[in-house]
Amino acid sequence: MATIEHWIGGEFTPGRSQRRGPVFNPATGREQHEVVLATEADVDTAVTAARIAFESWSQASLSKRTKIMFNFRELVNARVKEIAELVSDEHGKVLSDAAGEVQRGLEVIEFACGIPQLLKGEYSDQASTGVDMFSFREPLGVCAGITPFNFPAMVPMWMYPVAIACGNTFVLKPSERDPSASNYIAGLFQEAGLPDGVFNVVHGDKTAVDALLRHPDVAAVSFVGSTPIARYIFEQGNAHGKRVQALGGAKNHAIILPDADLEYAADHLTAAAFGSAGERCMAISAAVAVGGAGDALVDLVNRKAGDVVVGGGRDPRSEMGPVVTAAAKQRIESLIDSGEASGAKVTVDGRGLRVPGYEDGFFVGPTVLDQVDPSMEVYREEIFGPVLSVVRADTVDAAIELINSNPYGNGTAIFTSSGEAARRFQRGVKVGMIGINVPIPVPMAYYSFGGWKDSLFGDKHVHGPEGVSFYTRAKVVTARWPHVSHAYDASLHFPTAS
């Protein structure tokens, strides 16, 4: 069984700890690798490598950084299949979905290739007589990324391309459940010409995370994961003087109005609820049927959910793979039990699914719960599995109110043919990312990604313009070049323009 090691200063590093974590293949249910779990000393080694590399990388010209980013883009683009296989084997998602996540990450790398344009400063000629004023942005130093299991390639790519293109160095602490894609990426960066120490990977759990949060040489922390940990990261990072963006969990609702094309809505709800086994922070987990839309919608969704082909991620026929661990399977099934016990109708039941050839895999089939009430645990909890709850609401306003009373605010969607209703929805919901007849409204890389309320702690979303802002800080210069020194009187007054 292979041991997955850290990548520090441009090489694999075993680390000082004997602690190891298991890495499963969720389709077979078997442990396939073990991953080293970092100590505080290992984290210090990685941060030190990044701090030393920062001295020269922060001085590298825009042109050099851009060339390396373009090289990296070409390498990732050429290896989408290899990265997708690593993701599929450790996460469980089907290969086409894994390739899709790499593609969405690649878009952030492409965005970062435009860094010279993004870092252009401002200039005011003759702000005062003989005085010019200009601003530019500088990198912060060592930035850390702490990422979840559900997008082992894409979510780190939301962070490090922008951070590194801005002139920072980076320490990534990926999820210990599916760590291999990050090491593979580190090798591609080296092949692209990135100097050693600019991009480092430490594997581990809470010990590694806490060491990053406390380390005096870490300037900024980007986190994506569940809400309780996001809140913890935000509070601890702030307490240790770091800039923090911490993206949390979600409970995404889609509203379906009676005037929507219900066939279209049911197709897209099925894809958004069961794609990646519902383990997406933008998955739709609650469908709010407005007015008379409910019964017809549930009939359609039941049929489509029943048609989803569940199987191993490497099997080209599979549309949906297993969930990530045995514990996740058990938790999801017990939430379905609790929904049923509190009165919801299980109209499609994915509990106890056995997939031929993968009898020990962590599979839960697509599940639809109708007549769900917002007081039920299955509605309140983020399930993070292939479960769609259908809730009924009398009016659009009642549906908007339901969304707004939820503590999360990541993504939401409306299915309608009414522009007026869509506009009321887009203006009324307290959610960061909104889809109109688009169920998974993930912004392109040149916009920023982030939710509201318990879905994001901090004030900057990831990638796009807010990512550039997060990974840099501004300097404003006021300059005078007097050629006749006595022409400018110095005064004890507070300086004002003249």
Ligand code: NAD
């Ligand atoms: P998680 O919070 O368990 O883990 C995320 C990271 O935090 C991992 O690297 C993990 O090692 C670390 N971690 C776990 N427990 C910790 C602790 N006690 N102290 C310090 N660090 C700890 O999340 P997960 O299960 O890997 O991922 C699923 C969650 O991520 C879901 O809630 C999902 O909604 C969320 N998510 C959100 C977004 C978003 O954009 N808002 C995107 C993807 C995933």
